[in-house]
Amino acid sequence: MPKSKRLTELATPFASVVVELEQETSFVKELRGNALAQFNSYGLPAKKEEDWKYTSLWGFSQQQFSHQAIPHTVSQAQTEQLALLKQAYRVVIVDGVFSNELSQIDNLPTGLTVSSLAEGLASVQSHLGGQINIEKAGFNALNTMLMNDGVVITVAKGINIEQPIELLVINSGATENLATHLRNVIVLEENSQVTVIEHYVGLSDIQYLTNVVTEVVLAKSAELTHYKLQQESENAFHIATLAASQAAHSQWKTNSISLGAKLARNDVHTQLLGEQAHVVMDGLYLLNNKQHSDFHTRIDHAVPNTTSEELFKGVIDDKGHGVFNGKVIVHKDAQKTDSNQQNHNLLLSRNCEIDSKPELEIYADDVKCAHGSTVGQMNEDHLFFLRTRGLDEVSARNLLTYAFAVEVLERIPAGDIRKALSAVVEQRLPQGGQ
Amino acid sequence: MLEIKNLHASIDGKEILRGINLTVNAGEVHAIMGPNGSGKSTLSNVIAGRDGYEITQGTVTYKGENLLQLKAEERAQRGVFLAFQYPVEIPGVSNIYLLKAALNAVRKYQGLDDLDAIDFLTLVRSKLELVKMDEEFLHRGVNEGFSGGEKKRNEILQMALLEPSLAILDETDSGLDIDALKTVSDGVNALRSSDRSIVMITHYQRLLDYIVPDFVHVLSEGQIVKTGGKELALELEAKGYSWVNKNA
Numbered sequence: 001m002p003k004s005k006r007l008t009e010l011a012t013p014f015a016s017v018v019v020e021l022e023q024e025t026s027f028v029k030e031l032r033g034n035a036l037a038q039f040n041s042y043g044l045p046a047k048k049e050e051d052w053k054y055t056s057l058w059g060f061s062q063q064q065f066s067h068q069a070i071p072h073t074v075s076q077a078q079t080e081q082l083a084l085l086k087q088a089y090r091v092v093i094v095d096g097v098f099s100n101e102l103s104q105i106d107n108l109p110t111g112l113t114v115s116s117l118a119e120g121l122a123s124v125q126s127h128l129g130g131q132i133n134i135e136k137a138g139f140n141a142l143n144t145m146l147m148n149d150g151v152v153i154t155v156a157k158g159i160n161i162e163q164p165i166e167l168l169v170i171n172s173g174a175t176e177n178l179a180t181h182l183r184n185v186i187v188l189e190e191n192s193q194v195t196v197i198e199h200y201v202g203l204s205d206i207q208y209l210t211n212v213v214t215e216v217v218l219a220k221s222a223e224l225t226h227y228k229l230q231q232e233s234e235n236a237f238h239i240a241t242l243a244a245s246q247a248a249h250s251q252w253k254t255n256s257i258s259l260g261a262k263l264a265r266n267d268v269h270t271q272l273l274g275e276q277a278h279v280v281m282d283g284l285y286l287l288n289n290k291q292h293s294d295f296h297t298r299i300d301h302a303v304p305n306t307t308s309e310e311l312f313k314g315v316i317d318d319k320g321h322g323v324f325n326g327k328v329i330v331h332k333d334a335q336k337t338d339s340n341q342q343n344h345n346l347l348l349s350r351n352c353e354i355d356s357k358p359e360l361e362i363y364a365d366d367v368k369c370a371h372g373s374t375v376g377q378m379n380e381d382h383l384f385f386l387r388t389r390g391l392d393e394v395s396a397r398n399l400l401t402y403a404f405a406v407e408v409l410e411r412i413p414a415g416d417i418r419k420a421l422s423a424v425v426e427q428r429l430p431q432g433g434q
Numbered sequence: 435m436l437e438i439k440n441l442h443a444s445i446d447g448k449e450i451l452r453g454i455n456l457t458v459n460a461g462e463v464h465a466i467m468g469p470n471g472s473g474k475s476t477l478s479n480v481i482a483g484r485d486g487y488e489i490t491q492g493t494v495t496y497k498g499e500n501l502l503q504l505k506a507e508e509r510a511q512r513g514v515f516l517a518f519q520y521p522v523e524i525p526g527v528s529n530i531y532l533l534k535a536a537l538n539a540v541r542k543y544q545g546l547d548d549l550d551a552i553d554f555l556t557l558v559r560s561k562l563e564l565v566k567m568d569e570e571f572l573h574r575g576v577n578e579g580f581s582g583g584e585k586k587r588n589e590i591l592q593m594a595l596l597e598p599s600l601a602i603l604d605e606t607d608s609g610l611d612i613d614a615l616k617t618v619s620d621g622v623n624a625l626r627s628s629d630r631s632i633v634m635i636t637h638y639q640r641l642l643d644y645i646v647p648d649f650v651h652v653l654s655e656g657q658i659v660k661t662g663g664k665e666l667a668l669e670l671e672a673k674g675y676s677w678v679n680k681n682a
Binding site: 381 | 483484506507509510511515516521522525526532539540575596
């Protein structure tokens with residue numbers, strides 16, 4: 001594909017930014033070099049590319065991003081307040097930099113390591129870059145060129161970590177147009193289990209870019225429960241790739257809740273590489289004003305007997321624009337694949353937009369693949385019913401909106417995390433919930 | 435309680451109600467019968483306050499207040515209740531949440547505080563008994579996966595909890611087998627009182643064997659063409675609606 005002149009000749013000369021981790025190995029240097037070459041030849045994705053058809057980067061390309069963060073003043077008390085969970089191991093990254101003082105990762109149990117990218121890289125180097133493609137993938141290339149921090153989590157064989165880990169990524173608002181490029185690596189060895197929450201928060205209404213890649217490696221029978229809560233500032237760009245590979249009998253449950261940002265693009269991808277591997281890939285996007293959210297998901301059923309369940313729901317108000325593109329690929333010989341993908345959207349205004357596109361590519365013949373996609377408005381019969389029971393119109397609309405969204409939350413096992421996420425979603429409804 | 439005078443209502447420019455006159459006093463039970471398309475559902479929708487109907491003439495007065503000026507929720511808060519012919523299923527809203535929100539909306543209008551969790555549950559349990567519903571139904575989505583009979587019982591449960599002054603029962607008997615009809619009717623009968631009026635809208639006489647009305651009205655082409663006692667329903671059942679039209 002020819003490079004897009006318009007978008008490679010950006011106002012921000014990303015290619016001239018130099019990043020180096022402490023004691024950076026030649027392996028990482030080489031990755032960066034390759035990524036730079038890719039970025040230089042392909043640049044950022046243009047709208048004519050199928051994967052970016054509904055998401056324009058024109059506005060993005062006009063921004064002057066900075067890679068120099070001004071010191072912030074985020075305090076322990078603030079992180080305490082911002083955190084989704086009180087009972088969790090907490091890793092805090094502020095303005096793109098891991099904060100040892102704000103993090104709470106002392107006294108980790110045996111078998112669990114949680115560290116900054118620079119510190120943890122050596123232990124996961126063989127996996128770095130293994131889950132993502134940097135060819136013709138501008139943001140992944142950019143992230144690889146410029147990754148400067150993030151978190152590395154490893155769980156040793158047979159270890160079950162009860163307490164969840166919250167990765168709290170804060171933009172303090174201190175630096176106008178700050179660009180951060182984070183790389184997280186989560187590696188679960190055989191038979192291990194852990195819960196990880198990625199939580200992105202913006203504290204101001206300034207413009208900035210969070211460009212994050214999270215790579216997940218699940219060995220045989222490993223189980224990762226993963227949540228992502230995106231509450232960036234209303235003027236932020238949030239560009240994320242979340243990519244996993246799953247060995248036999250592994251289970252990955254991931255649920256992305258996208259509430260903030262002016263433009264949010266999430267690529268969620270897993271490869272089911274061993275038999276009986278199972279993925280639950282869920283998501284919820286609530287959009288208002290002129291927010292734009294684009295979820296591109298991809299599930300590769302590479303071998304026989306793997307299963308996937310996918311449910312994404314969107315609530316779109318004002319001039320919001322939602323995009324859902326769900327690719328399910330059943331590779332040749334991946335017999336007995338069982339996959340179900342659903343995308344349902346509720347439109348609350350006349351001016352909003354949704355582009356929903358299921359994409360199934362099936363190269364095996366003995367498979368079960370279901371998919372469904374709907375776009376609808378508030379049900380007037382439901383609304384009238386609630387009003388005849390005394391609920392005023394605003395409360396009734398809120399209740400029905402929440403009822404539509406709650407299906408995604410109900411797939412989260414009951415407990416503190418579901419409770420906390422439900423409260424956040426309820427708070428985000430047009431009138432702040434009931 | 436309710437006084438309807440010369441009510442004309444249209445939808446999409448088509449006149450459905452053409453001069454309804456009806457007076458319902460406190461404590462009375464009225465049955466409005468009529469063939470399909472006679473305007474029965476329109477009448478219940480107009481009383482409950484559904485949007486989309488144009489009132490071209492006439493008045494509806496409820497407890498001395500102009501009902502037509504009020505929004506659906508304001509009518510509900512003042513004690514007007516509509517039991518639906520086809521109760522909607524709302525997954526994601528639990529029955530207990532709905533009941534609590536509805537009761538609190540009514541209490542708020544009455545200047546009362548929300549009931550606390552324990553008092554609320556005690557109250558709901560007593561009402562569940564009335565319609566022979568299991569407590570398990572409280573935690574399911576509103577009517578989600580309910581059978582026809584369970585949905586109708588759920589409507590009566592809501593009525594029992596909200597204790598309306600005026601209840602409109604729209605084809606409450608439709609889709610019920612005899613056992614369910616008996617349970618629902620027993621629930622309604624238990625709610626009859628000297629300060630509560632009930633208007634039953636029905637196609638068939640069958641319901642009136644179980645909930646015996648004080649008055650029966652026959653609705654035809656948007657007008658009440660005949661009024662009588664409960665024996666009128668039997669006569670209708672025997673002779674058919676065409677008999678009324680010929681004699682109107």
